[in-house]
Amino acid sequence: MTNHLFDAFRSRMPAPDRLLMEADDGRSITYGDMLAGSARLAHALLQADVKPSDRVAVQVEKSPEAVLLYLACLRAGAVFLPLNTAYTLAELKYFFGDAEPRLVVCDPARAAEIEALATNTGAATVTLDSNGQGSLMDQASRLPSEFHDVARGPDDLAAILYTSGTTGRSKGAMLSHENLASNARVLVEYWRFGADDVLIHALPIFHTHGLFVATNVILMAGAKMLFERKFDPARIVSLLPGATALMGVPTFYVRLLQQDGMTKEAAKGMRLFISGSAPLLAETHKAWRERTGHAILERYGMTETNMNTSNPYDGERRAGTVGFPLPGVAARIADPDTGNPVAQGEIGMIEVKGPNVFAGYWRMPEKTKAEFRNDGFFITGDLGLIDADGYVHIVGRGKDLIISGGYNVYPKEIESEIDALDGVSESAVIGIAHPDFGEGVTAVVVRKPGATVDAADIAAAIAGRLAKYKHPKKVIFAEELPRNTMGKVQKNVLRETYKDIYGKAG
Ligand code: MCA
Ligand code: AMP
Numbered sequence: 001m002t003n004h005l006f007d008a009f010r011s012r013m014p015a016p017d018r019l020l021m022e023a024d025d026g027r028s029i030t031y032g033d034m035l036a037g038s039a040r041l042a043h044a045l046l047q048a049d050v051k052p053s054d055r056v057a058v059q060v061e062k063s064p065e066a067v068l069l070y071l072a073c074l075r076a077g078a079v080f081l082p083l084n085t086a087y088t089l090a091e092l093k094y095f096f097g098d099a100e101p102r103l104v105v106c107d108p109a110r111a112a113e114i115e116a117l118a119t120n121t122g123a124a125t126v127t128l129d130s131n132g133q134g135s136l137m138d139q140a141s142r143l144p145s146e147f148h149d150v151a152r153g154p155d156d157l158a159a160i161l162y163t164s165g166t167t168g169r170s171k172g173a174m175l176s177h178e179n180l181a182s183n184a185r186v187l188v189e190y191w192r193f194g195a196d197d198v199l200i201h202a203l204p205i206f207h208t209h210g211l212f213v214a215t216n217v218i219l220m221a222g223a224k225m226l227f228e229r230k231f232d233p234a235r236i237v238s239l240l241p242g243a244t245a246l247m248g249v250p251t252f253y254v255r256l257l258q259q260d261g262m263t264k265e266a267a268k269g270m271r272l273f274i275s276g277s278a279p280l281l282a283e284t285h286k287a288w289r290e291r292t293g294h295a296i297l298e299r300y301g302m303t304e305t306n307m308n309t310s311n312p313y314d315g316e317r318r319a320g321t322v323g324f325p326l327p328g329v330a331a332r333i334a335d336p337d338t339g340n341p342v343a344q345g346e347i348g349m350i351e352v353k354g355p356n357v358f359a360g361y362w363r364m365p366e367k368t369k370a371e372f373r374n375d376g377f378f379i380t381g382d383l384g385l386i387d388a389d390g391y392v393h394i395v396g397r398g399k400d401l402i403i404s405g406g407y408n409v410y411p412k413e414i415e416s417e418i419d420a421l422d423g424v425s426e427s428a429v430i431g432i433a434h435p436d437f438g439e440g441v442t443a444v445v446v447r448k449p450g451a452t453v454d455a456a457d458i459a460a461a462i463a464g465r466l467a468k469y470k471h472p473k474k475v476i477f478a479e480e481l482p483r484n485t486m487g488k489v490q491k492n493v494l495r496e497t498y499k500d501i502y503g504k505a506g
Pocket of ligand 2: 408
């Protein structure tokens with residue numbers, strides 16, 4: 001047997017001296033460096049007693065080494081478990097307890113506190129940094145540059161990515177080698193990536209978009225990425241002349257439009273701008289087209305499914321839609337309650353099926369079962385329709401979810417923290433139209449009679465508990481929350497009441 005996903009990359013690998021990454025610190029990493037570096041790190045993982053199917057949890061800043069570590073995990077047969085660098089210790093504690101990683105890889109600045117936490121769940125901790133003595137890179141530097149890849153089949157797990165739940169605990173989405181390989185293969189074809197492409201990569205690499213869409217596509221195409229640690233709009237504009245493609249969340253495009261240098265001339269050599277992870281406003285699509293002459297290509301995916309639909313490469317890229325089901329992916333619109341297909345053009349639940357769809361939630365067979373129909377379609381939680389021309393439109397969410405700057409935020413998690421505070425009677429967390437982040441996380445809080453709890457108290461209580469991007473941008477105090485006759489809080493009423501607090505909604 002072979003190593004399914006890594007072999008797929010290897011089979012399309014260009015000459016070893018071709019560049020895979022040009023990093024913003026001036027370093028260049030060739031495909032040959034990638035092969036040698038991931039081999040050395042794979043040896044280091046084995047030395048750290050990582051066995052096939054063991055989870056390797058990774059919370060590190062974006063760097064070329066982090067990409068090599070991902071590939072090393074694949075080659076060693078381990079399951080890569082990337083974690084957002086914004087996660088607090090309280091959040092990490094849950095992930096470590098649930099995933100039971102064999103090894104936790106982190107940055108030196110957090111090593112002490114993370115080690116204390118990881119030890120409790122039986123995991124060893126190591127840093128990745130290039131300079132640190134005893135770090136994974138340090139150990140790897142003394143190990144062979146060739147590695148006999150551990151055999152992995154199409155259905156073996158390659159990664160677990162946590163996605164928060166509408167109620168209760170985060171769920172680990174289990175992604176197999178073939179889930180990732182099939183999607184990367186399809187995207188390379190559909191978006192016409194080739195060895196001469198140069199992708200500006202400015203997304204984080206701990207979520208699907210930056211890791212599996214951007215990085216896997218480049219590896220599968222044998223192409224190159226300009227590897228940026230952070231999204232800096234002025235710098236992106238300066239990189240455009242040396243690039244051919246950009247992938248980003250809508251906030252990238254909103255911020256780029258604020259740059260005077262973002263002109264037709266600057267975008268002249270670019271062939272493709274792709275957007276996803278959150279709805280791209282039609283007005284942003286239009287403004288981009290007027291300014292640069294390019295129609296942004298919007299696509300739709302999920303952690304559980306990788307990419308499901310995409311606007312066409314040739315043909316009309318229709319603003320406000322997410323295009324057609326990708327080749328090999330079936331998408332349908334069903335009645336949310338019964339699962340029966342709705343009439344053409346009607347709104348219902350978007351359901352998908354295909355080799356891209358995940359293997360289930362880690363150690364949650366009941367939750368997994370609840371999210372699939374009997375015929376194998378996955379229930380996305382997104383509400384949409386398919387128009388007469390076959391374009392999929394996402395019109396809302398059946399799940400209580402806020403997407404801020406491309407990051408998913410589940411209100412329940414924040415409401416639980418706020419409700420636990422002395423002086424708080426209850427709260428509702430909602431997403432309100434925000435000019436930069438798309439939606440702004442907003443808390444509406446009802447105090448207990450006589451209580452004086454204020455916004456600063458709430459901010460202080462959340463600070464050490466939840467990642468920064470989940471913190472409410474505004475806290476509003478209200479006398480009561482609107483409820484329907486069943487007693488359920490009417491978040492739609494709240495969203496309407498406060499719709500202009502970040503500026504007039506468009
Ligand atoms: C940073 N902050 C945020 C966000 N990012 N607050 C809300 N939402 C955010 N997304 C906080 C910072 O901590 C900071 O707080 C303040 O907001 C302003 O920071 P700023 O410097 O403006 O932020 P930034 O560092 O420039 O980041 C903005 C960003 C970033 C570049 C848009 O959020 C980002 O890279 N987003 C992409 C996320 C992503 O990759 N999603 C894909 C998930 P303070 O000032 O108080 O310190 S995968 C997915 O969704 C599916 C599968 C799919 O289809 O792709
Ligand atoms: P995640 O849980 O991070 O995988 O986020 C997946 C969710 O992001 C989807 O279920 C959608 O609600 C949303 N999403 C992704 N791409 C788009 C898009 N192009 N337009 C609207 N929503 C999107």
